[in-house]
Amino acid sequence: MRLALGIRYNGQGYQGWQSQLSGQTVQDKLEAALTRFAAQPISTLCAGRTDAGVHALMQVVHFDTAIHRTPFSWVRGTNRFLPADIAVQWAQPVPDQFHCRASALTRRYLYVLSQSPVRPSLDAGRVGWSMRALDGNAMREAATMLLGQHDFSSFRASACQARSPIKDLRRITVTRHGETERCRWHFEFEADAFLHHMIRNIMGCLVRIGHGDERPEWMRKVLEARSRKVAAPTFSADGLYFLGPLYDAGWGLPPQATLQAGGVAYDDPP
Template sequence: MHRYALKIEYNGAPFVGWQRQNDHASVQGVIEAALSKLQKGDHTITAAGRTDKGVHAMGQVAHCDLEQEWEPFRLWEALNYHCKPHPVAIVDCVPVTEAFHARFSALERRYHFRILSRRPPATLQAGLVWQVKGPLNLEAMQDAAAVLVGQHDFTTFRSTICQAKTPVKTLDRLDISRIETEWGTEYHFDVRARSFLHNQVRSFVGSLERVGAGTWTPQDMKNALDARDRAACGPVSPPHGLYLAHVTYDADPFARIPT
């Protein structure tokens, strides 16, 4: 068998999420169906992270095993052809050894969240951002975000259906920036950790938006964290502002040697 790493971009709007489900469109299902056009039979691909319904990706990573050896560019092009018309694109494809595992070899996952602040309805950015009408206090959100960085029991920011064995995780970074654009003010959240709990990032952003809007204070964020109680969480942000942006490995399989 020959193993290939795939870097994948997708718009999550029409999907129930990454994971294959019977009778529902999923990103995994689209790619596995494309693989079956290239090699008959059932295929199972493994991803670095299982994004939820409506969540997008700029840098999802998965691996697949094929009996036939493919020139990476030809495999890349063939998969993109057979993924049509779904909003899924293989943006890179490289051969890897059997030691590479998209999920278990990952050292860090990076998520990106976009909030758009403006009163007119979003048109070009609709479905790609979480729109709020009022401005947000960047400094207050940054102070509240600092409370979350490090190793904590994140029960408050964990979905009740989360299957992780422990709510204790280490959050490496949670950086927030304000970007002035032609279409309004955007607030970008850069969230990094080795692994995340179910709905953790969206729970963070929903609570941080409350801080930015002035409904919560940074101390309220600390109180919510310390409560270790899901009921203490703020509203969970919608999925369409969230992107799986990058997955880090000890050796980047997609790195190119400069020529």
């Protein structure tokens, strides 16, 4: 039987998603919990590997097992053995043809940025930070220059293993929450797929433009240069959340994981 799970986690204490010898990754903790619950080794594949410090509101994984349990038993039983900052949200049997990564139609990320003269404290590690005020209109104008199918080499980490730098960036929304000097900015991204550090590198450029250090049209020059050297430094991982992939409803996954859902498929982060 092939089973899909929706996972939520706080990435602050982990070295990213992908398993490492240290054992201090989200995948390591999840597979250890699944193995204890199933009483046999279980290996997982994920929809999108997240870096150290990056959070997920709906990571999707799948695995094959001969163990038969009700979906909620997988949720409750696995969560019993997981750390407090990782939790399975749902479980769903899927056809053998389903693949959490290859079957995804689109992927979404959210970056939460705190604009404040004082650095974050209670929400440290869960939001990015800008001490200076940001110009939302300038950032939105710059963001439109990235929409569509492009070569995103200027926003690609040197360690990126993607076969091609060409991705289809379908949506970027920039919204401000609060009208005083202390406010929150939400940057939501949707694409067919993302390159390693792509969003954090875009964020570095957007914030530079928001500060007025560059004009919005600078974003087009960065994109067309196809060189990481011309872009801004990689922005902090603290405020980055993987909202998750979306799939065709025919796979039978919960509504929040289907493209037809049409609404916000996550609880508001800080």
